[in-house]
Amino acid sequence: MDKFFKIKERNSTVRTEIVGGIVTFFAMAYIIFVNPSYLSQTGMNYHAVLLATCISSAIGCFLTAFLANVPFAQAPGMGLNAFFTYTICFGMGYTWQQGLAIVFISGLLFLILTLSPLRSKLIASVPAFLKNAISAGIGLFIAFIGLLNADIVKLVGDTVVDGVVVATDYSDMGNILSGTPLLALIGLIITALLLVWKVKGAIFIGIVATTIIGIPMGLTTFAWESNSFSALGETFCKLNFTGLLAVDGGIMALITAVISFFVVDCFDTAGTLIGTASNAGMLNEKGELPGGDRAMIADAIATCTGAALGTSTVTTYVESSTGIAEGARTGLHSVVVGLLFLLACFVAPIAGIIPTAATAPALIIVGVYMLAGAAKVNWSDLEEAIPAFLTIAMMPFAYSISDGIGLGFITYSILKICRGKAKEVPILVYIISAVFIVMYLLTYL
Secondary structure (H helix, E strand, C coil): CHHHHCCCCCCCCHHHHHHHHHHHHHHHCCHHHHHHHHHHHHCCCHHHHHHHHHHHHHHHHHHHHHHHCCCCCEEECCCHHHHHHHHHHHHCCCCHHHHHHHHHHHHHHHHHHHHCCCHHHHCCCCCHHHHHHHHHHHHHHHHHHHHHHCCCEECCCEEEECCEEEEECCCEECCCCCHHHHHHHHHHHHHHHHHHCCCCCHHHHHHHHHHHHCCCCCCCCCCCCCCCHHHHHHCCCCCCCCCCCCCCCHHHHHHHHHHHHHHHHHHHHHHHHHHHHHHCCCCCCCCCCCCHHHHHHHHHHHHHHHHHHCCCCEEECCCHHHHHHCCCCCHHHHHHHHHHHHHHHHCHHHHHHCCHHHHHHHHHHHHHHHHHHHHHCCCCCHHHHHHHHHHHHHHHHCCCHHHHHHHHHHHHHHHHHHCCCHHHCCHHHHHHHHHHHHHHHHHHC
16 A cells, blocks of 8 residues: 555655545535535435435545545535536526536546646646645635634625615624534634644544534534435436537537536646645645646546536545645545545435534634745735735635636736736646636626
């Protein structure tokens, strides 16, 4: 095992990889229940989607482990499942079977890209300051996810008085003196103390301790339920490629849908790999992540497989950074995550035993680690500072890693061109910027 995964070579241990895998799994296990709750609204069978979620996640993790040997985990992406339900099916009028076909096509497009010579240049072409900005932006993004999961911060809509909108609050503080927010804050303090005391496995211990504290608070529940694998037949290979052009908008609607899935999957994955690896010191002297190009191939294959099983786009999870923060550096971490997803197929609620209040502190702490990337940006040079700031700010504010990358790249390219320094920008950065511009035009015009 050590020879295959190069565990000692990467200054890790089998124990560290296993603990890191467990931490990552529990940090992202919410997707097992959230994904079916979204997709079942389209008419898909809830239990079928749950099984498809677990199996496609396991396949993605195993592919990442054995193709790339990097400590990243995969699962159907949050945001992309909402896009599938509310935009593709409800908004554009596609059936869920046609939606799966669109996901499959976008996965094939991503696979073609990753198998081309561009795959090895995509990550390497990103300027160093933008890599650091992406790392910091992901840190804020994942901390924001943790705060939202714990209800410490809550999204608030319009305040309406007599039918008139008098105020719009985009976020607000939850009741931190009771329930989930209180337990999360207790867990955050425990985890922070363990870290400053330099206790090994601090994040994992923090999750376990918070889960135990949640029992008398009524927030840690034990509900066991087995799932029948026969339910998977409701969605397995139900992709429908016929009638894709018959929907209102025809070919342009189809192109918009495919490109949207493709761009978000591609650059969410690239951003997660770049930002997390950069923060953890996993990039080589050329600024490349060894195995990063193959990790993107694994992601693309997992997306196609997930569509065939019956779920929306599978992508690389930013929550992988929780396991990496525990010291995981190899694909063994991803194998552990994959095995736990397979276990969840048999007794899905095992993942639900860990309350979100227990995993939220891990996400917040990882945000602390990753924000260090912002210190490496030259803020006195506005040609770098402005694109870097937009990259960092847009990830949590737009709730999208890809939008942060897109606006950062576009701004950087435009500033350099207007300053007469167009040659300083790598060609691939221009290409990426153009892809985002096309996607925004197709989406918003």
